[in-house]
Amino acid sequence: xxxxxxxxxxxxxxxxxxxxxxxxxxxxxxxxxxxxxxxxxxxxxxxxxxxxxxxxxxxxxxxxxxxxxxxxxxxxxxxxxxxxxxxxxxxxxxxxxxxxxxxxxxxxxxxxxxxxxxxxxxx
Numbered sequence: 608x609x610x611x612x613x614x615x616x617x618x619x620x621x622x623x624x625x626x627x628x629x630x631x632x633x634x635x636x637x638x639x640x641x642x643x644x645x646x647x648x649x650x651x652x653x654x655x656x657x658x659x660x661x662x663x664x665x666x667x668x669x670x671x672x673x674x675x676x677x678x679x680x681x682x683x684x685x686x687x688x689x690x691x692x693x694x695x696x697x698x699x700x701x702x703x704x705x706x707x708x709x710x711x712x713x714x715x716x717x718x719x720x721x722x723x724x725x726x727x728x729x730x
Contacts, residue, residue: 609633609719611686611703616724621694623728629686629703629721637681640710642717643688645699645726654712655701656688664710670696693728700725 615627627643642657656667656677665677676689686703701724704717711717 609635609639609705611705611719611721613701613703613721613724616701616726618727618729619693620730621728623693624689624691625693625726627688627690627701627703627724627726629688631684631686631705633684636684639705639707639719641677641679641686642704642706642710643677643686643701644704644714644717645697645701646723647699650699652702652714654714657710657712658686659710666710666712668712690726693726695728695730698726698728 610632611629613629640659643655644652645655646652654668655671658665658677658679662679674692678687703721705719706717
């Protein structure tokens with residue numbers, strides 16, 4: 608059983624940076640595909656980025672490509688999302704998620720979720 612806990616959200620201004628972290632518990636972390644999703648008020652949960660078990664295969668949503676970087680530390684059971692040049696449209700609750708087997712972009716495919724961390728970008 609894996610549990611995920613996000614941290615690092617906050618209130619920032621446009622153009623600022625934030626680093627989100629996701630700490631996992633459980634013994635199978637290195638076997639899991641990990642991802643970040645986000646959900647803004649009134650919107651569906653949307654894919655942000657994913658990373659395979661070894662950190663070699665990474666995908667990004669077009670809206671964050673070039674600004675966000677996903678990474679993982681299997682030894683410390685951590686997942687990260689470095690977010691640079693944030694804009695107002697990035698405001699959302701950010702969730703880390705995990706699944707077995709291959710990386711996908713669909714939230715329906717992920718069966719383990721954290722509680723979320725709020726990111727607010729406002730001038």
